[in-house]
């Protein structure tokens with residue numbers, strides 16, 4: 396009898412402990428505005444993760460570089476100061492994983508079908524395996540979209556880039572891309588681009604329109620060219636030690652939340668960019684120019700040699716495997 400009541404007390408105690416246990420906190424830091432594809436999907440993940448784990452996990456989303464800027468955020472993740480990020484692929488180079496720059500190669504992906512086949516296939520798994528060695532676990536690939544160029548002068552021909560200081564993300568491929576156009580590349584944190592453009596530290600930049608509009612870059616850029624010359628997307632990553640240390644049931648619920656958030660993200664990205672373009676048009680601050688086929692062919696001719704330049708860094712096989720994907 397005595398042992399039965401002792402057992403009951405132990406059961407009650409463990410029940411109350413499990414009910415009142417503090418939730419696991421996931422700090423999810425990112426650098427863009429909340430009303431972008433990445434910003435919205437981070438919120439969606441929060442909602443799904445909290446629902447599926449019945450409150451055992453709490454996700455705190457910090458947008459707009461509130462916690463960390465580009466370079467710092469990956470270091471913070473490795474140190475365990477934040478648990479989740481979604482940096483663009485261009486941001487992994489400084490961490491020593493250069494293969495992600497595959498996604499920065501200009502005119503590599505003919506459309507998003509090929510792109511998704513690549514990231515969801517063997518190439519994506521290979522890239523995530525590289526991250527593992529850095530104490531980082533890859534969870535998903537999210538889209539933004541194809542990038543457009545902007546400046547305070549029309550950019551129709553390759554020659555129009557001559558001498559322009561163009562802000563780039565921290566990617567050697569993007570550096571080579573700007574040089575191939577005759578521009579001067581300048582790495583700058585995303586959070587500093589608006590001021591950099593406003594003060595003339597840089598003359599122009601490239602980004603999908605959703606980023607351009609939500610950072611108000613249209614206020615400081617008179618011309619935008621719809622060139623779709625390259626892609627910007629994200630790898631959603633977590634701290635490996637944190638992830639591996641989670642209770643198995645929580646990890647599988649978070650995996651499900653990430654899967655659903657990823658589907659959501661990919662379903663809204665294109666529309667967000669289309670809507671942003673309409674808003675830039677409506678703001679009447681920026682002339683929008685669509686490259687003609689001949690102009691696009693000339694850009695392509697100038698930029699495709701960048702692929703060969705990076706064969707040794709990214710891997711010839713990796714680049715070839717993209718060429719081989721059937722559209």
Ligand code: LMR
Pocket residue numbers: 426427465481482483539564584585602606
């Ligand atoms: C940039 O720095 O231009 C982008 O990577 C920002 C982002 O995360 O979309």
